[in-house]
Structures are given as structure tokens and as C-alpha cells.
Amino acid sequence: AQRVTQPEKLLSVFKGAPVELKCNYSYSGSPELFWYVQYSRQRLQLLLRHISRESIKGFTADLNKGETSFHLKKPFAQEEDSAMYYCARGGTDKLIFGTGTRLQVFP
Amino acid sequence: KAGVTQTPRYLIKTRGQQVTLSCSPISGHRSVSWYQQTPGQGLQFLFEYFSETQRNKGNFPGRFSGRQFSNSRSEMNVSTLELGDSALYLCASSSPAGVDTGELFFGEGSRLTVL
Numbered sequence: 001a002q003r004v005t006q007p008e009k010l011l012s013v014f015k016g017a018p019v020e021l022k023c024n025y026s027y028s029g030s031p032e033l034f035w036y037v038q039y040s041r042q043r044l045q046l047l048l049r050h051i052s053r054e055s056i057k058g059f060t061a062d063l064n065k066g067e068t069s070f071h072l073k074k075p076f077a078q079e080e081d082s083a084m085y086y087c088a089r090g091g092t093d094k095l096i097f098g099t100g101t102r103l104q105v106f107p
Numbered sequence: 108k109a110g111v112t113q114t115p116r117y118l119i120k121t122r123g124q125q126v127t128l129s130c131s132p133i134s135g136h137r138s139v140s141w142y143q144q145t146p147g148q149g150l151q152f153l154f155e156y157f158s159e160t161q162r163n164k165g166n167f168p169g170r171f172s173g174r175q176f177s178n179s180r181s182e183m184n185v186s187t188l189e190l191g192d193s194a195l196y197l198c199a200s201s202s203p204a205g206v207d208t209g210e211l212f213f214g215e216g217s218r219l220t221v222l
Contacts, residue, residue, distance in 0.1 A: 006149075043110070043111075043213045043214065043215055044150075044197065044199075044213040045212075045213065046210055046211070049210075086149065086150060094140065094152055094155055094162075094163040094165075095140070095152070095211060096152060097142070097149055097150035097151075097152075098149060099147075099148060099149035100149045100150075
């Protein structure tokens with residue numbers, strides 16, 4: 001099965017600490033990877049996509065085809081980063097999501 | 108632009124009943140996807156419609172069905188409800204290329220509780 005795996009259900013860090021949310025995928029073709037975020041009481045929304053190679057709100061994610069990973073990183077976490085993060089894979093006319101990682105940033 | 112609108116926002120049903128959920132996409136978006144969100148499973152893909160045609164379907168039983176109308180509004184139906192169907196059902200719309208580019212716009216969801 002073509003899966004997206006997020007091994008951590010919960011990640012807790014203190015403000016200012018580095019953050020890495022892990023995502024691994026399985027896909028036989030050329031994957032298109034994305035990170036979505038859901039803040040408390042807000043809608044699920046696109047955070048960033050690998051093809052854009054952009055940094056959004058200080059977050060970056062690099063596609064590593066050798067390790068089939070697309071980890072989300074931020075050097076210094078902020079309290080407002082606390083949210084649910086979902087990794088997703090496209091490329092097949094549908095988006096497949098991982099089970100999500102809840103990031104808690106403590107003051 | 109108005110966002111994706113889902114109705115009803117909350118509903119309670121009993122086992123064996125059926126339910127219909129509605130989704131109005133962003134104006135101009137012709138693709139509508141449906142997902143089931145639960146704490147343990149995350150977001151699971153149900154189906155995707157484009158121009159009134161189902162383009163993709165997830166691994167859900169036949170009790171789950173959907174359709175799309177000519178104005179791109181979509182409905183999903185779950186028949187013979189089971190306790191395990193309790194979840195937040197999310198609808199997302201996108202432009203024709205949006206599904207491939209990963210840019211889905213989500214609604215707030217319809218929270219279904221089955222008693």
C-alpha cells in the first residue's frame with residue numbers, strides 16, 4: 001500500500017527549541033509531498049509543498065528520495081506553532097494524509 | 108471569496124439510520140474531495156468528484172456514497188450507520204489542477220455522532 005507515515009502522535013518542545021516533525025512515504029512514482037496544518041478551532045490548511053522549496057512561518061521541509069522522507073523543520077519553535085500537522089502525498093489525483101502529529105510548544 | 112461550506116456542522120444519529128452531508132465548494136472550484144477524520148486514523152480519503160464524475164475512491168464500504176451536482180456542490184451519504192462511523196467528515200475543494208498541486212481548501216467539517 002502506498003502510505004504516509006508520521007511516527008509521532010505528539011511532540012512537545014519548549015519555546016525556542018528546534019522542531020522536527022517526521023514524515024516517511026512509500027510511493028513508486030515521483031512523489032509530490034505537502035505539509036498541512038490545523039490550528040486550534042481553525043480549518044485544515046496547506047502549509048507548504050516540496051516543489052516550491054519555500055519557507056513558511058519559519059518552517060522548511062526537504063524531500064529526501066533516498067530515505068523516502070519529508071521531515072518538517074523549524075530552528076526555533078514559537079508558542080503559536082502549536083497545532084496539528086499532517087504530511088500528505090499527491091501525484092495520483094488524490095491526496096493521502098498521514099495520521100498527524102500534534103506539536104505542543106510550551107512557554 | 109466565501110470558503111468551503113459544510114452543512115450540517117453537527118448531527119447525532121442512531122445505528123442503522125442514514126445521513127446526508129452537504130458541501131458547497133469555493134466558487135469556481137470544480138473538484139470536491141471528502142475525508143473522514145478520526146483521532147486514531149487521521150484523515151482517510153473517501154472519494155473525489157470532478158464535473159459530476161467520481162474520479163477517485165478510497166477504501167470505504169459501499170455504505171459510503173457521494174455525488175456532485177452541476178453547480179459543483181457535493182453530497183455524501185452514509186447508510187446503515189455504525190458506531191464506528193462517528194467522525195468529523197471534511198470536504199475540500201480545489202481548482203482543476205489543485206488536487207495534483209496539493210492545494211485543497213477545507214471546510215470546517217460535519218461532526219457525526221452515532222449512538
